[in-house]
Each structure stands twice: as structure tokens, then as C-alpha cells.
Amino acid sequence: MANIISDETIEYVGILAKLELSGEEKEQAKKDMGRMLDYIDKLGELDTKGVEPMSHVFPVKNVFREDVVTNGDIREDILKNAPGKKDGMFVVPRTFE
Amino acid sequence: MAKQYETVIGLEVHVELATRTKIFCGCSTAFGGEPNTHTCPVCTGMPGSLPVLNRQVLEYAVAVGLATNCTISRYCKFDRKNYFYPDNPQNYQISQLYLPICQKGRVEIDSEDGKKFVGIHEIHMEEDAGKLIHDEWDDCSLVDFNRSGVPLIEIVSEPDMRSANEVIAYLEKLRMIIQYLGASDCKLQEGSMRADVNLSIREVGAKEFGTRTEMKNLNSFRAIARAIEGERERQIDLLEEGKKVVQETRRWDDNRGESYAMRSKEDAQDYRYFPDPDLVPIVLDDAFLEAVREKQPEFREDKMRRYKEEFDIPDYDIEIITESKHMADLFEATVALGSQPKKVSNWLMGETLRLLKEKSMDPEEVGFSPENLAKLILLVDAKAINGSVAKEVFEVMFAQDIDPEKYVEEHGLKTVNDEGALRRTVEEVIAKNPQSVEDYRNGKEKAIGFLVGQTMKAMKGKADPGMVNKLLKELL
Numbered sequence: 001m002a003n004i005i006s007d008e009t010i011e012y013v014g015i016l017a018k019l020e021l022s023g024e025e026k027e028q029a030k031k032d033m034g035r036m037l038d039y040i041d042k043l044g045e046l047d048t049k050g051v052e053p054m055s056h057v058f059p060v061k062n063v064f065r066e067d068v069v070t071n072g073d074i075r076e077d078i079l080k081n082a083p084g085k086k087d088g089m090f091v092v093p094r095t096f097e
Numbered sequence: 098m099a100k101q102y103e104t105v106i107g108l109e110v111h112v113e114l115a116t117r118t119k120i121f122c123g124c125s126t127a128f129g130g131e132p133n134t135h136t137c138p139v140c141t142g143m144p145g146s147l148p149v150l151n152r153q154v155l156e157y158a159v160a161v162g163l164a165t166n167c168t169i170s171r172y173c174k175f176d177r178k179n180y181f182y183p184d185n186p187q188n189y190q191i192s193q194l195y196l197p198i199c200q201k202g203r204v205e206i207d208s209e210d211g212k213k214f215v216g217i218h219e220i221h222m223e224e225d226a227g228k229l230i231h232d233e234w235d236d237c238s239l240v241d242f243n244r245s246g247v248p249l250i251e252i253v254s255e256p257d258m259r260s261a262n263e264v265i266a267y268l269e270k271l272r273m274i275i276q277y278l279g280a281s282d283c284k285l286q287e288g289s290m291r292a293d294v295n296l297s298i299r300e301v302g303a304k305e306f307g308t309r310t311e312m313k314n315l316n317s318f319r320a321i322a323r324a325i326e327g328e329r330e331r332q333i334d335l336l337e338e339g340k341k342v343v344q345e346t347r348r349w350d351d352n353r354g355e356s357y358a359m360r361s362k363e364d365a366q367d368y369r370y371f372p373d374p375d376l377v378p379i380v381l382d383d384a385f386l387e388a389v390r391e392k393q394p395e396f397r398e399d400k401m402r403r404y405k406e407e408f409d410i411p412d413y414d415i416e417i418i419t420e421s422k423h424m425a426d427l428f429e430a431t432v433a434l435g436s437q438p439k440k441v442s443n444w445l446m447g448e449t450l451r452l453l454k455e456k457s458m459d460p461e462e463v464g465f466s467p468e469n470l471a472k473l474i475l476l477v478d479a480k481a482i483n484g485s486v487a488k489e490v491f492e493v494m495f496a497q498d499i500d501p502e503k504y505v506e507e508h509g510l511k512t513v514n515d516e517g518a519l520r521r522t523v524e525e526v527i528a529k530n531p532q533s534v535e536d537y538r539n540g541k542e543k544a545i546g547f548l549v550g551q552t553m554k555a556m557k558g559k560a561d562p563g564m565v566n567k568l569l570k571e572l573l
Contacts, residue, residue, distance in 0.1 A: 055372040067153035070123030073134040088132040089239035092183040
């Protein structure tokens with residue numbers, strides 16, 4: 001494996017992804033990520049000089065909607081996805097800055 | 098000698114656009130709806146939902162870019178900014194990092210040292226987040242997604258400002274341009290315009306910038322000025338004590354007049370941006386830009402210049418009237434109906450501003466029509482009503498946009514021009530007030546004021562004070 005993922009990197013990625021990994025899971029994730037990067041490295045063999053980075057795979061552009069209200073009140077449906085609800089709102093763990 | 102420091106300030110200004118619907122879905126942006134009643138699968142981040150760009154958002158962004166002398170990107174796209182926060186249902190915000198819609202602009206401001214330019218680094222389009230409400234009772238937080246997906250533009254300036262005054266001049270300039278475009282009402286207090294201040298200090302003459310901090314939660318011009326002064330002092334104190342300024346985000350507490358460092362979100366400043374595959378690229382051609390350019394209004398500087406040439410009104414009036422596009426439109430429309438400019442200006446500068454202040458309203462909210470103002474001016478010109486009746490009628494017109502002609506007719510407010518009737522009333526007043534008559538005849542000029550007042554009262558205000566005066570002098 002050409003790419004070795006350090007303990008610091010896996011720790012950092014875990015924080016960004018809000019994941020708590022056990023020691024065993026960390027070791028496995030390090031291996032998996034290393035192999036993924038090896039796979040992607042294959043692309044590095046290509047000469048991409050002068051090639052614009054692609055942002056979209058389909059040859060489609062300029063898809064717009066007009067500024068007209070088309071949606072009504074579907075609060076009851078939307079709140080069906082809430083783990084908890086109160087006063088018409090989603091309940092989440094106490095969060096503030 | 099103590100070291101001299103220079104303050105270096107750049108601004109990130111978020112402006113909520115005045116569209117009817119959200120940026121990527123057909124939900125209403127109306128303010129004040131019951132929580133989560135303006136939501137759908139797109140703006141609550143449901144898997145499989147597809148965002149589609151609101152054309153009006155693009156037009157407003159381009160219009161603001163043109164008005165601030167930016168280069169408009171002919172090819173632009175949206176990126177995902179990834180972070181976890183409960184007000185952000187997708188776990189990413191759709192924004193623009195790599196190819197923002199507008200770049201490299203500038204606006205001119207008046208500073209202490211004359212005119213100067215503030216550079217605009219870029220303007221990009223993005224979506225707003227939901228609102229978090231803290232529930233003290235259950236010790237949890239509640240989320241309302243009505244604001245999630247409301248369109249914003251973020252205007253990022255270059256670090257070109259050097260004082261609180263320059264910052265405020267810059268913000269006022271932006272606000273004026275955007276209000277004239279009708280792209281937003283730009284109310285700081287209500288959050289439709291929000292400014293984050295990036296500030297660093299350096300010794301006068303230094304070439305390198307110092308370490309900057311970012312200040313959030315500034316919702317009035319006063320708070321911005323105070324926060325800038327406070328942060329400058331704080332950074333100077335740190336340097337003078339031999340300490341370092343830490344790059345961080347700070348939150349301004351305007352009640353306490355101080356800022357504190359916000360808990361870093363586990364140093365997750367790594368947003369892992371990447372192009373949003375749900376949204377296709379935007380390619381702008383000359384025709385699109387031309388169409389937006391054609392719709393640009395006459396901006397304030399040009400308007401002021403033209404008013405000076407066209408209308409015989411004082412510079413001060415021009416300055417006040419053009420501060421609001423709505424007032425300027427009202428002024429011009431009323432003058433176009435044949436009213437004398439100075440008279441129109443007097444109503445706008447006097448009674449209108451007084452009532453706006455009294456009712457804490459914005460000039461944009463003035464509701465009476467130019468037709469009705471023109472009619473009122475005509476009634477006064479024709480001496481059909483006197484000044485105090487006119488003010489009374491104006492107040493009603495200001496509140497309900499009534500037709501002043503009809504109102505005067507229906508309420509019998511017309512000035513009595515029948516000299517015979519007026520003469521009889523004046524005679525009665527003279528007969529009833531011998532003391533004042535005596536005083537006047539003994540040289541107390543002021544006594545006539547009392548007699549005029551008594552006559553007006555007897556006429557229920559419907560007399561021409563000039564005529565009353567004349568008659569009194571004649572009969573005394």
C-alpha cells in the first residue's frame with residue numbers, strides 16, 4: 001500500500017465526520033482509506049495539463065425556475081421525519097454558540 | 098513615544114434577497130409564518146430531492162455586481178460547504194467557492210480624507226440556514242426551517258477600510274445601491290443585511306497585515322462602530338503586553354460592550370468544498386447581461402445631479418429625498434402631475450418625515466399615492482383649505498391614502514371664503530373679548546393673535562388666517 005494514513009489523520013477525519021471509532025475500527029479505516037487513495041492515485045498517471053476541472057458530468061446548463069410560490073404548507077408531512085417534535089419544530093440536542 | 102497603530106478592516110456582508118421564493122425551491126420566503134410551514138423536501142435536505150436555481154436570484158446577484166463595478170463570471174457554479182450544525186439540514190450549505198458570480202469590483206465612499214474606493218473581492222450566491230430556538234424548559238433546541246434556503250448574496254470586500262466611519266460609509270453605500278435595485282430592504286435590525294467584520298492592526302507604515310479576527314453578531318451601525326473600537330483596543334493591548342493576536346471568530350455582545358471568542362467548532366474550518374452535482378453550471382451570455390443592465394435604475398449620484406439641474410429645490414432636500422428610492426419616485430411622480438417641486442419637497446421633508454419618525458417607519462413604507470399628494474397641494478394652492486386643515490388631511494392620507502378632495506368635501510373642511518360670514522364672526526369675537534380689543538388698541542400687538550385664534554375656533558378652523566387677520570385689523 002503506497003498511502004499510509006496516520007493516527008492523526010484518522011482522528012481528524014473522525015472529528016469532521018462526527019464519528020467515534022474504536023481502536024479496532026480506526027485500524028480498519030486506516031487500511032480502507034489507504035487503499036482508496038491508492039486506487040485514486042491511478043488517475044495521477046494521466047497527463048491532465050490544460051484540461052479544465054470538470055464540475056458536472058452532463059452537458060446541461062442554465063436550468064432555472066421562475067420566482068413563483070408553488071409549495072404549500074406540508075408541515076405535518078415534513079415533521080414525520082423528525083426524531084422529536086415540539087410546537088411545530090424539530091427537537092434537537094441543546095445547541096448554542 | 099507610544100507606537101501608532103493602523104486598523105485594517107474588511108467586511109463580509111450577507112444580504113437577504115427580496116425574492117418571493119427560496120433559492121432552490123418553490124417555498125415562500127414570507128416573514129413571520131408559523132414554524133416549518135414554508136418547508137419542503139428540498140429545503141429540509143431530504144435525500145433524493147432536487148434543488149433548482151431561482152432565476153430571480155441570479156438576476157439580483159448580477160444586478161448588484163454590475164452596480165458595484167464587478168466583473169460578472171460568464172461561467173459559474175455552486176459548491177457544497179460541508180459542516181454539521183442542526184440549523185443546516187443537508188449537512189452542507191450550497192454556496193459558491195471556486196467560481197463566484199461576481200468578482201473584482203469597487204465602490205466609492207466618502208471618507209475623512211475625501212473620496213476613496215473600497216474594493217470588492219467577490220459576490221457569491223448562497224442559501225440561508227434555519228433558525229435555532231433554545232428551549233430552556235426541556236433543555237433542548239428547536240429548529241424552524243422556514244428560513245432555510247432563503248437566498249443570500251455574500252459581498253466580500255478587500256481589506257481597504259481603516260476606520261469605523263469608513264466601514265459605515267461603505268455599508269450605507271451598499272445599502273443604498275441594493276435598495277435602489279429593489280434587491281433587498283437591507284435592514285440590519287431584522288437581519289436582512291448582516292455584516293461580519295474582519296479586523297487586524299499593524300504599526301503605521303508596516304507593509305504586512307497583522308493577524309485578523311472575525312467579529313459576528315453586529316446588528317446595528319452603532320454596534321458595528323463600537324465593536325470596531327473595542328476590537329482595535331483589545332488587539333493593541335495584546336501587542337503592547339507582548340502577546341499575540343489569535344486568529345479566531347468572536348461574538349460581539351452589544352449590551353456588555355465587549356466580545357468573546359466563540360467556541361471553535363472542533364476546529365472544523367475544513368469545509369471540504371466540492372462542486373454540487375445537483376446543480377448544473379450557469380453560462381451567461383451578452384444578451385442576459387444586457388437585459389439586466391437595461392433594468393438598472395438611475396442610482397442616487399446620478400439622480401442627485403439631475404435634480405440639481407431640473408428642480409429648484411435646496412441641496413439639502415435633494416440629499417434627504419434621494420436617500421430612499423421610494424421617496425425619490427414619489428417626489429418625481431408628484432412633480433410630473435404638475436405640482437411645484439418645492440411644495441412637494443416640503444411635504445416630504447416636513448410632515449412625511451415627522452410622521453415616519455413618530456411611527457418608527459421606513460421611507461420605503463410610505464403608502465400615499467403621488468396623485469393624492471398632488472391633489473392636496475392643489476387644494477392648498479387654491480386656498481380651498483388652510484395650512485392647518487391641510488396638515489390634518491395629510492395625516493389621514495398618510496395613514497390610509499384617502500383622496501383629499503373627497504375627504505375635504507365629506508368632512509366639510511373647505512375654507513369659508515364668504516367674506517360676509519367671516520366678517521360677522523369677527524365682529525362677534527370682537528364683541529365678546531373687550532379686554533383683548535382694549536389691549537390691542539393700547540399697542541399690545543400680540544393681543545391680535547388671541548383674537549385670530551378665537552375667530553378660527555369659532556369657524557371650526559375653516560378660515561383663511563390671512564383673511565381673518567386682515568378683517569380684524571380693519572374692524573379694530
